Amino acid sequence: MTGEAIAPTFIRVADDYDVVIGSGVLDRVAGLLRDGVERVLVVHPPTLPGLAQRVAGSLAAEGYAAELAEVPDAESAKTSSVAASIWAQLGRAGFTRTDAVVGVGGGTVTDLAGFVAATWLRGVQVVQVPTTLLGMVDAAVGGKTGINTDEGKNLVGAFHPPAGVLCDVDVLATLREADLVGGMAEVIKCGFIADPVILDLVDADPAAARRPDNPRLRELIERAIRVKAEVVAVDLKDNAIREILNYGHTFGHAIEQVEGYTWRHGEAVSVGMVYVAELARLAGHLSGPEGEALVARHRQVLESVGLPTTYRGDRWDALRTAMRRDKKSRGSTLRFVVLDGLAQPTRLVGPSDELMRSAYGLVSRG
Template sequence: MSDVTAISVGGRYDVLVGSGILSRVTDLLADGVERVLVVHPPALAGLGARVARTLTDKGYAAELAEVPDAESAKTSSVAASLWSRLGDAGFTRSDAIVGVGGGTVTDLAGFVAATWLRGVQVVQVPTTVLGMVDAAVGGKTGINTPEGKNLVGAFHEPAGVLCDVDVLTTLPEADLAGGLAEVIKAGFIADPVILELVESDPLAARRYDNPRLRELLERSIQVKADVVAADLRESWLREILNYGHTFGHAIEQVEGYTWRHGEAVSVGMVYAAELARLSGHLSGPEGDELVARHRMVLESVGLPTTYRGDRWAALLPVMRRDKKSRGSTLRFVVLDGLARPGRLIGPSEEALREAYARVSTR
């Protein structure tokens, strides 16, 4: 077993990062827990069973609950099926849920935990880069509706998060690259060393067995931990974590969630950078260089930076339903400089369209 890094989220809970640490899931459960529901997707049935055996060996009554893959898991009907499982098994307020999977599973498990008996504890075991650096940390939970992504949810902090880097061994290369979008985002909004590490060796950043990836994970988790510790309920500071997400979420919905989240956010960050340049938040040669740097670093790890040019009429109404919008006013997280996130409120229709043109394929 490797050394373990414990990253505190405001002293309220820890994110454990290491290799071969799956058995430490029981360390994160509070005293008094008797029953644990382990939620997992079909592809991770074996890993879910390993977690359940670990719990059973430590005296817990563990049950497995399989949910659909990807965004199909984040629906009201799937959440309702888990509520029924909890009710049938007699789960009380002192029992717990463990989410084993990518960001969709941790979002779902957290939401079900937040709503069952008005809140039971949840431990997250993310199995993707995206889940480790973003979805599992911070207490944001949610499900989708036909009208948009994550429109129904609750803030519900986990009892702990366990990031076992060894589980990334089976992660498809495209999914690992997709998760790096959130890593790179952390570099642009808070920790430029992340960008330097990726730029110096993009191939190492994409290898689960390279120490470079673990350093990137830990730095990205630290960025998120610092932000959410200061602003749990997204009054303002936490909004910076949505850099690239307004346009990115719109792509996801318009494409019927056939795009990976990280791929959509990658294009969304370039869109936000172009919008910042057009609106004067970024200016001069330094502004041009920062916009260009978005494209270079994202493309270096195999992420897209353009999107089709015939979808504006579908994208705009989705962006208007973004959680950061207020009434009919669109709000974007933009950069005023490297690691200097700011807010753009009510950009002009002309700027919105021009930024779209600059990320569009012809």
């Protein structure tokens, strides 16, 4: 992909904004801003100063007053203190309600930038420029923003659709392999809940699916984004069908919290998908040979791209406590997204502790 002239793909989300996917499109940020913007704050992690400066330079060339805000890397960016430091910078620079924020980075940066934009003057524009596979197919699309607290992940946040999302596939060549592999979990998730062609494409050539210079990866990105766009179009605020996008996330988020966010999000979600597949089988949602085969396919597809499918066996009490803080819970009742079959997501409400622990035993090691 890198160096090739590939026409950008435009995916419309709920008639509100476009997701632009292409090669060499990083300088198109200005084209996604809406009327009235004068000042733009480009939020970025310390690992991407060059990309952030390039974005700021392209904005300045279009007449915008652009400045940079460097934030910590990974989950350490998503705190109230970091958000407060950006609010202070916006205040000092005199940002008004018609100005904008641009998030350049992985999912943690786009989550933070979106939250800051949602809360500054009760809402200013944000354009997201995800630079990781995870950010492109999940975090930057859909308008969910948030920060973490000591009690859990993304417990403080807002729904704030962006003015646009710009996915330049060339930047994926700069990722460490582990980060690219981690992002594949969210792509594969979309295959299980909505678009089985994704699974077929990965099965056909797992190595190509994780190579940033292979057109197969761009097709997977576009398919995953289309799944999310179609869901968000009918349920922006997570009141109904949007819950299916959290397939594997209740258990996955619990792993992240118990491990102090030292696990990559995609790695945790990968184990989480195997967990809910086993939970669905035990609860009778996946039965017979077809159900057994679908559970096995979770492990096969995820492992084929290098993702984990097991977790340590001595953390059940901590995981259960973390899951009960999940945003999908209602009161003391846990809710899981499970499958009735391939691309047939549904909800499992209030499974017993015995059932949940039995499923944990099936994904445990050691």
